[in-house]
Amino acid sequence: MVLPIVAYGSPILKKEAEEIDESYEGLNQLIEDMFETMYEASGVGLAAPQIDKSVRLFIVDASPFAEVEEGEEPDPMAKGLENFKKVFINPIIEEETGEEWAFAEGCLSIPKIREEVMRKPKIKISYYDQQWKFHEEEYDGYAARIIQHEYDHIEGILFTDHLSPLKRTILKKKLANISKGEVDAPYRMKFPNLSKKR
Ligand code: NI
Secondary structure (H helix, E strand, O other): OOOOEEOOOOHHHHOOOEOOOOOOOOHHHHHHHHHHHHHHOOOOEEEHHHHOOOEOEEEEEOHHHHOOOOOOOOOHHHOOOOOOEEEEEEEEEEEEEOOOEEEEEEEOOEEEEEEEEEEOOEEEEEEEOOOOOEEEEEEOHHHHHHHHHHHHHHOOOOHHHHOOHHHHHHHHHHHHHHHOOOOOOOOOEEOOOOOOOO
16 A cells, blocks of 8 residues: 655654564555655655655665666666665664765655755664564675665654755745645655644
8 A cells, every 4th residue: 555755844854763573563564655655656665764754664676776778888886786685673874984975865755855965874773674583785886876775764863864954944835834844745644833824
């Protein structure tokens, strides 16, 4: 089932999400719904708070990054992403290393805005998968970037929180409009400050 995506300005997006355990009810259905919702919105990552569940769970499918147009060189940053589809439960980013780099991020909760965000290129993350198997893995390139963005969501952080005060001031009006539902998103959303006028 495709779920509505919670828009910028919703308190749940600013909240630190809670860990879950194996007794969490409806986990498989929730994960299935999240993938369906993410694909419907053409996203490469989705965190549970974005569908109004304040739990430490996010999904990624970065395979669109690995698609190579005819006549184009494969992007070295997208190496190994052909099958990069994963579920992260109770993840912990153990380590972030390297020289920060800029990448224009977007977010399904903040439609039509993309801004460059600085982050370190390499991460070490531990997490449980959908079968509750524990993993500790290292990522770099786009994979690390997507994970860092989604991980922020379960910590109550949005990519706009990483921008300079000046950039945020410039975006203020647009962001307020998004929270009021005054944005043309190509998928279903839930707006915190929906304006009464129609
Ligand atoms: Ni996001």
